[in-house]
Amino acid sequence: MSDDVLQVRDLKVEYATPNGPAQAVGGVSFNLGKGEFLAIVGESGCGKSTLLFAIAQLLTYPGSISGGSVHFAGVDFTTLTPEALRLHRWRDISVVMQSAMNALNPTLTVGAQLADACKAHTDWSDERIAQRSAEVLAMVAIDEAHLKSFPFQLSGGMRQRAMIAMALLLEPQLVIMDEPTSALDVVAQRSLMRQVETLRHRLGFAVIFVTHDMSVVSHYSDRLAVMYAGEVVELGPTREVFDHPEHPYSQGLMEAFPSLLGDQRELTGIAGTPPSLVNPPEGCLFAPRCAHANDECRRVRPELVAYGDHQVRCHWVARNKAS
Ligand SMILES: Nc1ncnc2c1ncn2[C@@H]1O[C@H](COP(=O)(O)OP(=O)(O)OP(=O)(O)O)[C@@H](O)[C@H]1O
């Protein structure tokens, strides 16, 4: 019996485009343990949000899952009907997306939106709903008086925290967050991350967290996945990937963040641009930008290979390990 809450296997996502299907996620596999915090990093357009949408079954046209599976508590989400999925959303898996600030319904008070989610999933009394709603707002440091507020009466940061409160309302086992703190100032970001971390330890939920903020990664995540052009190119314990990145792309990415507390810099270390997702190169997707690429790299797409609990998708790393 495994302790995993989530098993993603060879998950593939395509977007229909005028030039043919673009493979935005190409065969991603990973397991997530109970209560584990997995961070996902990678430059803009590498498929982070698409992967999260696919896991939560929230993709809409022109995006669709073209292969693979997403098992949550033994159930393959990719096979469920929208009605069956609705039973799981908020209660088992909740999602705070990149635009969370604007994800609240502008015509309903915060309290009404929390109550709607409770009523859809529980048979709680109005009293219990009011009590739980006040409780989750307190968790994200919003006064319960704001149950009566409309979203426009809250600051951007408060709206984002209200979405996080909503995500924790029914104590799901998995919370998926896509740059939930990006609209906040640094002080508010830190305080929000501390709240999420305290709650995670108290409630024991697992987190998948997409961020550009390496200090968040290094302080809070157990494991770190690096994505490039729709693939996971490296995955391992955060400290290891952070201090000893193996994949040439991860190495460039980490070099772009020299100081944990410093400002984010441009990805200057790696020349060139990511490949076309409609007509990807035959071999390694990173080969055209890689200083170590040889003939094998340009011809054969590398697999994600495990070296202990650290996985790397790279022929050069494999050659070095073998010699
Ligand atoms: N609706 C769409 N139609 C066609 N292509 C799309 C669509 N949405 C996303 N894509 C493409 O899919 C790829 C992955 O996009 P995605 O938004 O998942 O990247 P991301 O890693 O989340 O980027 P960011 O860091 O900027 O949020 C990109 O190449 C993007 O152009």
Ligand SMILES: [Mg+2]
């Ligand atoms: Mg995104």
